Amino acid sequence: MSQSRHVAIIGAGAVGVISAIEALREGHRVTLIDPGDPGGEQAASYGNAGWLSSHSVIPPAEPGVWKKVPFYLMDPLGPLAIRWSYLPKALPWLIRYLLSGWTEARVEKTAFALRDLLKDAPLLHRKLAEEAGVPELIERNGVMHVFPSRGNFDGDLGWRLRKRVGVKWLELDANEMRQREPDLHPRYTFGVVVEEAGRCRDPGAYVAALANHALASGVNLVRAKATGLKLNGNKLVAVLTETGEVPCDAAVIAAGARSKQLTASVGDPLPLETERGYHVMIENPESGPRGSMMASDAKMVVNWTDKGLRAAGTVEIAGLEVEPNWKRAEILRDHLLSMFPKLPKDIPASRIKTWFGHRPSMPDGRPCIGYARASRDIVYAFGHGHIGLVGSARTGRLVAQLLSGKTPEIPLAPFAPDRFL
Numbered sequence: 001m002s003q004s005r006h007v008a009i010i011g012a013g014a015v016g017v018i019s020a021i022e023a024l025r026e027g028h029r030v031t032l033i034d035p036g037d038p039g040g041e042q043a044a045s046y047g048n049a050g051w052l053s054s055h056s057v058i059p060p061a062e063p064g065v066w067k068k069v070p071f072y073l074m075d076p077l078g079p080l081a082i083r084w085s086y087l088p089k090a091l092p093w094l095i096r097y098l099l100s101g102w103t104e105a106r107v108e109k110t111a112f113a114l115r116d117l118l119k120d121a122p123l124l125h126r127k128l129a130e131e132a133g134v135p136e137l138i139e140r141n142g143v144m145h146v147f148p149s150r151g152n153f154d155g156d157l158g159w160r161l162r163k164r165v166g167v168k169w170l171e172l173d174a175n176e177m178r179q180r181e182p183d184l185h186p187r188y189t190f191g192v193v194v195e196e197a198g199r200c201r202d203p204g205a206y207v208a209a210l211a212n213h214a215l216a217s218g219v220n221l222v223r224a225k226a227t228g229l230k231l232n233g234n235k236l237v238a239v240l241t242e243t244g245e246v247p248c249d250a251a252v253i254a255a256g257a258r259s260k261q262l263t264a265s266v267g268d269p270l271p272l273e274t275e276r277g278y279h280v281m282i283e284n285p286e287s288g289p290r291g292s293m294m295a296s297d298a299k300m301v302v303n304w305t306d307k308g309l310r311a312a313g314t315v316e317i318a319g320l321e322v323e324p325n326w327k328r329a330e331i332l333r334d335h336l337l338s339m340f341p342k343l344p345k346d347i348p349a350s351r352i353k354t355w356f357g358h359r360p361s362m363p364d365g366r367p368c369i370g371y372a373r374a375s376r377d378i379v380y381a382f383g384h385g386h387i388g389l390v391g392s393a394r395t396g397r398l399v400a401q402l403l404s405g406k407t408p409e410i411p412l413a414p415f416a417p418d419r420f421l
Helices: 014-025 065-074 084-100 104-118 121-131 150-154 157-164 174-180 203-216 260-265 327-339 385-403
Strands: 006-010 029-033 080-082 143-147 170-173 190-194 198-200 220-222 226-232 235-241 244-247 250-253 273-282 293-295 300-305 308-317 352-361 368-371 378-382
Touching: 006 014, 006 235, 014 029, 014 121, 014 203, 014 250, 014 378, 014 385, 029 203, 065 080, 065 084, 080 084, 084 308, 104 157, 104 385, 121 198, 121 203, 121 385, 143 150, 143 174, 150 190, 170 174, 174 190, 198 300, 203 220, 226 260, 235 250, 250 385, 273 327, 300 327, 308 327, 327 352, 352 385, 368 385, 378 385
Parallel strands: 006 029, 006 250, 029 220, 080 308, 143 293, 250 378
Antiparallel strands: 143 190, 170 190, 226 235, 235 244, 273 308, 273 352, 293 300, 300 308, 368 378
16 A cells, blocks of 8 residues: 655646546545636636547647648648747747657557557546536547548548557448438538547536535645745655645646646756647537537537537647637638538627637647656646547546556556656
């Protein structure tokens, strides 16, 4: 039996609150540190598309993506945009990003690693939701990918790799798709349904419910911004915050896109970048999908949430500080209206909600899960990119296992923070 420790978890997003629940289960005393409300609008998990896609095993960079970089720089409204002003700062990250997807073998290695992390995620989330008293927020009824043609699917390396790592799916022709999704634009003629996947009906409410469950179970919440960690030799003494020290003998850095300065403060300068994401949501829509789907041409996920029909996707590389480019949200809205022609073109602005936030992304598409070099009292759990919500359930379990000195339930070498150092 491992000894009980006082663990300070920096970040009350999906990864942080689930890590708190799992660390408590291991017998540790837990303090969560975050200036904002868990599940609030400032949080990346709030704006998540709501997919629990256990098949999201393909990193953003694939072979040949380097050829597209000039277009990313020229088109500020494309699915992946890089702001010119931020390019010098982003360049080291971008080079690593391109190299990580340079060969099929590299992408395949990441796909196998991510499959371990995401397998059974909808089931793990369902159990957590039941514990937190919100089972209705997690549904395990599959998701659909829609393509203009069978050729778009056949030519996609991602699906070949998914097959290799053991993902199964059901293929639908145009007629079968119409039966399932009568309101979808007829330009989509081929679809695949991944039945193992699930969805979250309200990511913000889910994280808030998990946080409430953690607090009711004995977790303490300190509302402050963490600024660093205090070590005595290789022993952790406290987490430093803007309002004072939080004494502890273990810490978890799960602060999403804001983890970089914290790891640097203990000697681990890690290449974490923010992929700025947008979503648009139509309240009380007149039409839409029956299930959840991803459009291959628009590179966006469409998901029913309890607040409305949400479309999310696209990536902008421009750092933490620059103002949002709301035209990117308008493009998501236009894609949504074009996918579902029965949606009126003149929906009043009061029914259209837009959101912007920061995905924490490592250049190779794999999160950092493991110990700091300076001390095994510090555990890193951040950098999940597009798989933060789906990946949070197993990440929380791994964090608790690392805190207790137990053997992790999956191999953590592919996620080791020192792979970059």
